[in-house]
Amino acid sequence: MISYLVFFACIVLILSLLTLGLNLQWGFTGLFNAGVVGFYAIGAYTHAILTASPQPQYLGNFGLPWLVGVLAAMAATALAGWLIGLVTIRLRGDYLAIATFGVAVSIQLVTLNWEPLTGGSQGLTRIxxxxxxxxxxxxxxxxxxxxxxxxxxxxxxxxxDRVLLSPWGRVLKAIREDETAAVALGKSARRFRLEAFVLGSTLMGLAGALYVSFIGFVSPFDFLPIVTFQVWAMLIVGGSGNNRGAVLGALVVWGIWAGSGVAVTKLVPPSRAAQGAAIQVILIGLLLVLVLLFRPRGLIGEAAVVSRHVND
Amino acid sequence: MERRGRSAVVSAVALVAGVLAAAPAAAQTCPVKIGGVLPLTGSMAPITKKIAQAAELAIEHVNAGGGVKGCPVQFILRDDQGQPTVGVDAAKYLVEVERVPAFTGTISSGVTGPIIASVTAPSKVVQITCCSTASPFTLDGRSGGYFFRTIPTSKTQAYATASETARRGMKKTVVVYINTDFGTDMLRFYKAAVAKLGGEVIAEVPYNDNQPSYRAEVTKALAAKPESLLLIGFPKDAVTIVREWLSLGGTKSIALNNSMRTMDFVNGVGAKFVEDVFGMDNAQVAGPHVDAFNKAFEEKFQADTKGPGVHTQYDALMVMALAMNISKDLTGPSIKDAVRRVHVPNGTPVGTGPAEFKKAVELIKAGKPIKYFGATGPIEFDANGDVTGPALVWKIKDGQIVTDRSITIEDMQTLFKRVEN
Amino acid sequence: MIQALADGILTGAIIALGAIGVTFTLGIMRFANFAHSELLTWGAYIALVVVAFAGPGTPTGPLSFGWQLLAAALVAAVLTGFAAWAVDVLVFRRLRRRGALPLTMVFAAFGAALVMRHLIVLIWGHESRYYTRELQLAVELLPGARMLPDQIFILGLALAAMIVLHAFLAWSRTGIAMRAMAESPALAQVCGVEVDAVVRLTWIISGALAAFAGVFTGLTPQLHPEIGFNLLLSLFAAAILGGTGSLAGAVVGGFLVGLGENLSLLVISPGYKGAMPFLLLLVILIVRPQGIFGDKA
Structure with missing residues (x-):
């Protein structure tokens, strides 16, 4: 039991990292990144290709130390985030969402089709x-x-926390709330957005590297769009614009996802397992809708920031 | 806000803990638990239905035949939703919370892979899959010997397919294959075999599953002006592909893989349009053990047993239960060794169904060796944990799937030698 | 080449039908309705129920189905239209009244989609279903371009639906109100547009067109619970490509996505087909960030 909980907690913490990265992009900067899983994949594959034990049929599998893989994964995702951000960051809202979503789909297809490097659909092991x-x-x-x-x-x-309280973090919020005013004060909205995008993506890359080094195996099937959806659900349920909410959201949503499976197994006999599984997904959907209906700002909303000079 | 946040944390933890606490504490008395992980929802769900039924039937037969070490078996089946993280979590739950020493699963290699790497191998539990064919799983030693499959690797099927397409004189073949480990494996081995046995592949068109239409892929395949088609995939997509292929004027000379040996496929395309097709399957053609399984399945579920993974799933659980009876204790390492003793050359033959299982249990109790013949034929694992079974060629006649000819194990061994010298 | 063009136009027509609803909800309701694809699925299955009672009909002329299937599609369109509105009343309207952010709506839509899709699984199971077992042979329309009679019929019907809708939006009072809402909800309200009525109508039209798209997809050749879901990305790519809120945009976007998917395979491996709509989208958004027919915000 304890062993399972430890395992469960590891997964939740990895997902929390993803959610924190997304929170920086969406919660604090207002960037609708619907391609979370793409950055997760870049981090994961960079780490896997660098650290997996050598195999003759693959170009990569360098067998490098773990730490090198993690650092390189962060660097690679930062670079990818910067390149993708350069092209897409000026798109707004839904447009940015669909563009980043497309980028993530393309990245997944590259991992599936570039067999000499990524192992294709066979995946890479001994990471x-x-x-x-x-x-x-x-x-x-x-x-x-x-x-x-x-x-x-x-x-x-x-x-x-430090970064968001720093002048840099305050500019981010200012841009999110009122871009015109921030620009009028001489801040380059585009530059700050891009920086937040790159920083958030780097965290996602870190999460990817940690995930594959925890599991020890990677394949393109780890990076289907459903993961992006789950991370977003975690952020929205937990409460965007609040890092505590992001972590709580990861715990609650993954807890429901895994826990509902256990509940169905306990309550439904194996002969009805198929129906039980469908009901499980229906329950997940209903819970999501209900949380949004009754707590539209998430379990923990964004803390109101009031200037300490307000009562002067 | 602060208090709300905290109470939310507390209630979330309580929720998770509550759900987990509902699981009884691990104790290795009766009943004996066996785990299962299968994609009950998601894109693989259509073929999983019968596979889960086969699993249910196997557990029923085991229990009717005396269970494991005198205890009834409790089967705990979890859904992996076709998603690796969910599948790993489910397997971890089975092993750590339910304390199963062995489990069966799963179908998609993208889910089986991380389960082997993070649960099966490190925790030293036995995993027997009905369906994951990715060749590296058994070959590169990543599982430490704890991973078995009752389905022959893609190699067996690909070689058999090549020998049949060569025998029928199929020329100028275009291969349309699903872009997964299964499809790429099949293509690779098929091409290797065709080079030795005769025939030629003039174009290779991969496809990604779950698309609304495959016209673009079919058009691309037809552009090579092929005289025959080898289609490797799963029934749902294959129905669309074959219909588009035929309606765009493609040839009726079509070869198929094992998954399409199901009436869903035949009826989906329309029986009258697929009179000329043939396919391969791994199963033993006939024999009392196969018939007994088919009959029991048909009686219980009012459905035929044709379909991918049905026979192999039944055998996966029967092998597991037999091995658990043979094993001196119910730990992973002992069961792993016992799996290799379910089909001993000089053992007494035992088959499918509750009565045969009972007979096997009595033999085991008496310390005698057994030789299991399952729903797919003799189940003997090689050093890697793979089975090499016989194969059969099937075709469609009067709207029914019938066996055209069979390829015995001896034929298969000759075939392997010819291709690999 | 010509065959790929023909295939692209056929795929495009169905995508366009579905994308119209997406673009309306994006333009008028101001959120990305990820449950839209499930309306396609529900439409297809409702028609299946009607067909189960009435039969697909005897094949009429070169077509593989009779008038019964068309009647079924009409029934499905009406019912799906109301189903779409019902989902709005149950979920989205409540959220709107609480002043939910667009993103909250998006995730509510995700949740609703999960429920709707798996309700289909519960009721009909995962197995494939068919309206008709007939298999048509394609006729060579132009040298090197084969099409099925069914598909030509579907293309005609889809174009007709689009023209009717265009006329409705251009000339009828309600249609003009809808367009006004898409331009600026606040301004429209000031001008006396009944917001609730427009919203209801938007859902009904979106649902009805989705049902048609669903039935047409199901005709070639099968229905399964993920039939709409598998089209989701193409629908969104088409809607955004064309510019949100624009009927012409959705139609052109639909055809572009259809053509892009089919023509691209002439040069790239089919393994990358799924990325095509997005690469196309990315190129167009870089040149014209508001989409082809979108207004500069």
Missing amino acids: GKPFAQLFETPFGFNLWFLGLMIVILGTTYWAL
């Missing part, structure tokens, strides 16, 4: 795990990984 050889049981490794995740997520969370 670098951090200090895995020190642990004899999967529980030991998962526990260590959970500790690692807590440190990484904690650091990210703390750094994001």
Whole structure:
């Protein structure tokens, strides 16, 4: 039981990183990135290609150390975020959404079709795990990984808090709320947006690298659009514009996703499993609609920011 | 706001914990638990229905035949939704919370792969799949020997297909294949075999599944002016592809893979339009063990057993239950070794159905070796955890799927030698 | 080449029908309705129920179906139109009245889509269904271009529906009100447009066209619970390509996406087909960020 909870917590924390990255882009900057899974995939594959143990039929699989893979994954996603941002960032709202969505679909297709590098649909295995050889049981490794995740997520969370309270973060919010006013004050909206986009994408890339180094296997089927949807649902349910909400949303949505499966298994006999599974998905959909109906700003909404000079 | 946020956290944790706490604590007494992970929803769901039924039937037969070590078997089936993260979570739940020492699953290799890497191999539990054919899973040692499959690898089927297309003198073949590990594997091995056995592939057109139309792919395939078609995929997409192929003037000389041996496909395209097609399948043609399974399935579900994964899923669970009986204890490593003792050369033959299972259990209790003949024929795993079974060629006659000829294990071994020297 | 063009136009006609509803909800309701694809599915299955009672009819002329299927499509269109409106009353209207952000609406739509799709699974199961078992042979229309009689008929019907809708939007009072709403909801309201009535009509028209698109997709050749979902991305690409809120945009966008998917395979591997609508979209958005027919905001 504990072992499962540790595993579950690792997944939730990885998803939280994704949600935090998206929160920076959407919650604080207002960029509708519907291609979350694309950046996740770039991070994951960069790490996998660099750290997987060598195999003659693949171009990559360099067997490099775990840390190199993680850092390179972040660098590669930052670069990709910058390139994609350069082209798409001036698009607004739904247009940016569909453009980034298309980018994510294209990235997934590249991972599926570029077989010599990505292994195609066969995927890549034996991906670098951090200090895995020190642990004899999967529980030991998962526990260590959970500790690692807590440190990484904690650091990210703390750094994001700092950054958002800094002048840079305040400009982001200003642009989101009233672009004209911010531009009038001499801030380049485009530059700040692009920076937020790149930073958010980098976090998604980090999440991707951590996910594959936790699981040890990657294939294109890990990066279908449903993942983007799940991350968005986490942010919306938790409450966008609030990093605590982003983490809570990851816990609640993934908890419902996994927990409803357990509930259906307990309540429905195997002979009715197909119907039970359909009902499970219907329940997930209903819950999402209900949360939005009754808490349209998420479980934790954005904290109101009031100038401390307001009562002067 | 602050308090609300905290109460939300608390209630979320309580929700998750509550759901998980509902699971009984792990204790290895009766009943014995066996896990299952299958895509009950999502794009693979249409073929999963019968596979899940076959699993249910196998568990019923096991229980009627005495269960495992005197205990009834409880089957816990989870949905992977065709999504890797969901599948891994489900498998992890089965192994860590329900404490199953062995489980069956799943279909899509994109889900099976991460399960092997993060659950099966590190936790040392036995996984037997009915359907994941990706060749590297067994070959590169990634599973530590804990992963088995009752379906022959794509290689077996691809070689058999090539021998049949060569025998029928099919020329100028275009291969339209699903862009997954299964499709690419089949294409690779088919091309290797055709080079040795005769025939030529003039164009290769991959397709991504779940599209509303395949006109573009079909048009591209027809542009090569082929005289025959080899279609590798799954029934739902294949119906659309074959109909578009025929209506755009494609040839009726079509070869198909095992998945299309289902009436859903034949009726979908229209029986009168597919009189000339033939296909391969891995199953044993006939014999008392196969018939017994077919009869039991038809009686229970009022449906025929034709369809991908039905026979292999039944065997996956029967093998698992037999191995658990043979194994000295119900731990992964012991069961893994016992899987190789369900088909011992000098063992007493046992077959499908509750009575045969009962017979097997009594033999095992008496310390005697057994030799299992399943719904797909003799189940003997090689060093990698793969089976090489016989194959059959099927065709459509008077709107029904009938067996054209069979390729015995001996024929198959000769075939392997000819292709691979 | 010519065959790919013909295929592209046929695919495009169905995408255009579905994209009209998407563009309306984007333009008038101001959110991306991801549940729209499920209206296609529901339309197709409602028609299936009618066909189950009436039969697909004896094949008329070169077509593979009779008037019964057309009647079924009409019934499906009406019922799906009202179903679309019912979803609005149950979910979207409540959210609008609470001043929900467009993105909240988008996710509510995602949730609604999950429910709608899996209700189909519960009722009809995952198995494929068919309106008719007839298989048509394509006729060579132009040298090198084969088309099915059914598809030519569908193309005609789709074009007719678009023309009728265009006339309605251009000349009828309600139609003008709808266009005014798409331009500027606030201004339209000031000018005395009954917002509720326009919203209701928008849903009914969107649902009805979606049902037609669903039935036509189901004719070639099968229905399954993901029939609409598989078209979702193409629908959105078409709507945005053309410029949101624009009927002409959705139609042109639909044809462009259809042509793009089919023609691109002449040069690239079919493995990349799924990326085509988006690459096309990206190019057009870079040149014209508001879409082909969209107004500069």
